[in-house]
Amino acid sequence: MAKPSKLTFVNGKPTLVPYDQVTRKDNDKAYNQARDVNQTKYVNFYHSGLWRSARKDVNQRDYGLCQRCGSQLNLIDHIVPSKDDWEDRLNPDNLQGLCDDCHRVKTKREWIKHNKGANRYMSINVVCGLPGSGKTTYVNSHKTKHDLIYDYDSLMQSLTGLPSHEKNFDVHDYIILFFEQMLRKLKAEQTFDNVWIILTYPDERLDNLLSPYHHINHILLDVDRQTCIDRLNNDKRFNQSLISVFNDFENKNFDNFKRVTG
Ligand SMILES: [Zn+2]
Structure with a gap:
């Protein structure tokens, strides 16, 4: 045998x-x-000399200060650790000055991410819907204590002072830039229980930035146009610029979205 x-x-x-x-x-x-x-x-x-000179540049850029608490920095840190992202090891956008205390906190978070990843996974929720469909209400009733809420429209409004849903395309670039940096940090740290991204309809650039992430839920507040208009009128939130937003919305694709009624 x-x-x-x-x-x-x-x-x-x-x-x-x-x-x-x-x-x-x-x-x-x-x-x-x-x-x-x-x-x-x-x-x-x-x-390497490359690393020494990158460190020197970042020290100068960050004015010798810890980018978290503002005290004197002790070291230059990789936002996404070099072992996770070797390509970005010299990219100044991936480098920051930190003091020892803040570095310890960050390292502990990274340890938790690597070792307890299965138990604790931050989920990213993209919440779309017409103005008046109840996106904010939906998020408020589903959020937990330690969440991050990125609300595109309210960012646009606070940064421009324009009426709700009017758009300044230069400011749009800045909001996306902030989004990019935010994702980079979230990827490294998994800081929150949930991240909520509120916007009327999917944006291609935002989608591309999100594409490397798993654990994304796409949620659509499925409320018809007239109901939304009535609600906005009742709250005196309706303005003529919303008509083009409503029209754009109708041409968007929500195939991969889970539909909920608001
Ligand atoms: Zn610090």
């Missing part, structure tokens, strides 16, 4: 071997080799 065999990894490849063959040594060797290569890469990077 042939010897029973077992499936195991030899030099990183799944292989059938006799059940009593010891393969751990091979695995350990392959593992150690990979680790040495990686560690050499890190050690070399942190000793």
